[in-house]
Amino acid sequence: MLRLEKRPNPSKTWAYMAPVLAVFATMIGGGIMFAVLGKDPFEAIRTIFYDPLFSEFAWYYRPQLLVKGAPLIMIAIGLSMGFRAGIWNIGAEGQYIIGAICGAGVALAVYPAQSAFIFPTMIFFGALGGFVWAMIPAILKTRFGTNEILVSLMLVYVAEQLLASMSLGLLKNPEGFGFPGSRNLQQYASAHNAELWTGTGIHMGVMFAFIAVIFAYVLLARHQMGFHIRLTGESPKAAKFAGVNPKRLVVYCLGFSGALAGLAGMFEVSGPSGQISIDFNVGYGFTAIIVAFLGRLHPIGILLAGLLMALTYIGGEIAQSSLGLPSAAIQAFQGMLLFFLLALDMLTNFKLKLASAGSHP
């Protein structure tokens, strides 16, 4: 019989190995799923993980890696702070939507004025929108002790309805021939989150994602706030004795993640997506949860995990057009990854021991 034995300290090796093994296990599990769907599993896995990077058209896909990775990384960095401290913001999708609405709202309000101040103002209001939306669960939690998981999630559905209302009403393009959706910000120079260098995929949001990674790294490693976050996660009792204010931590963590999610939404709506529309959000806020865990809640890990997850998005799109793989297959594939990761995580904290039946009465 196999038996679990708790390690005195979490294993460093396994902490690094578990995500890598989980990715391989998902390739096998996903391969089986694709085979069941009647696709060649080897071809599907190659299309998802290899083709975006090294195929004939990789020049087109590689920049996409940054475009799709940036929002994931930005949101996941924010979420990881809270997750470390046991504060579960799972409504990043809603904060992302509100950030986009606020950011785009600023631009559409001053249209067609051209000014260098418009884009920075949009950035500010994008972050503010996400921050305010995240403050709702934060204040309800600190004030009334309401469960932040349920409230932040409920607010996703509220935000989705608000988005529908905005794209059909207030922010609808008056010259859009009655179609739902706002003006396209890509055609509005002052508000367009354009590529900084043509062909690289690097826009302002990508820069912000990198800054967020560095900021989070410094915060966790060097700042007292980061210490408080880590302490609360590892030992709430010790944190209490050390004088950590749990309520302030809730506000900081939710506010930080909300602002980052809002920023991600704002950069998306003013750049790659271009307009507020009913189906503007594509689930980055939820996928970022997987990214945060896959990256071990560590900034550098999240950077790598975000890029990997972006790869599955792009590869999934390629597989959709070339192999006819349904888009939902990729969503299931990403969910599977989180399962394998959580299962393999056990090896970080526990040792597997072979126990003979007689040795333990």
Add this chain to the structure above:
Amino acid sequence: MDLSSISPTLLVASLMVAATPILLASIGELVVEKSGVLNLGVEGMMIIGAIAGFAAAVGTGSPIIGFLCAALGGAALSLVFALLTQFFLSNQVATGLALTLFGLGLSALMGQSYIGIKPPASAKLGLPIISDIPILGPVLFSHDITVYVALALVAGVWWFLKYTRGGLILRAVGESHDAAHALGYKVVKVRIMAIMFGGACAGLGGAALSLVRVPQWTEGMTAGAGWIALAIVVFASWKPARVLLGAYLFGGVAVLQLNLQAAGVSIPVEYLSMSPYLITIIVLVVMSAHRNKAALNAPAALGRAFHASR
């Protein structure tokens, strides 16, 4: 706007149908949480149940087989949760989220060829005479069988938790797994059974949505119903009878806002559609504001992993 077009009789009658999916899911989750496990994957299990039930019912032409397959589907997915949290000791919050994300993806994958199909109609309670009583008949006695199954399930769970030895063991495990373990109860076994019961109930709830309430299959059709079910368990302070109250309350809100939409009230449709979610938040706030009362009744070992270190 014409509010007189809303008939109170029909409102109450459709309230019971609208509440049934949430009622089924929350009574299952109540049992899971009573055993000390927090499964946030209700939404995922519900939607798997919705598509599994729909596919089976369309394939066989029998709604009964559909419901059975929905329960099996929900239970099968919950088994993954049970395996990860009980044997691999993974974080219950993260695993529940994974279950929801995976369930939403897998259901969309399974449901591709079922979009736009009508399922076979399931049997309605057709009692002679009683179902024809004016007002009471349509309100209480002529619904789909699922409505009554859900009610029976609530009564069954109440009786099980309150009056049986098994219920006592389940509650003991949920209050203090160490004490229950010391008394010789199989903590992990009890919890796995509770998790699977919760999964089966969530699956049934999903099928009630796709086969009775809507009835058709659309991607992501649960639209947060699983999360509302979780909120109802908190609202009910882990008491079966109050789960019933909570589910009917939310069913009422859902039906009322649909009726108001149809009656052409001057509030935009999107804001009416928000109302069930906003009311969930308000109810959660009200419940947690009197936190002593609510917190006293929460299972003490809720969400804590159990590992028997000899």
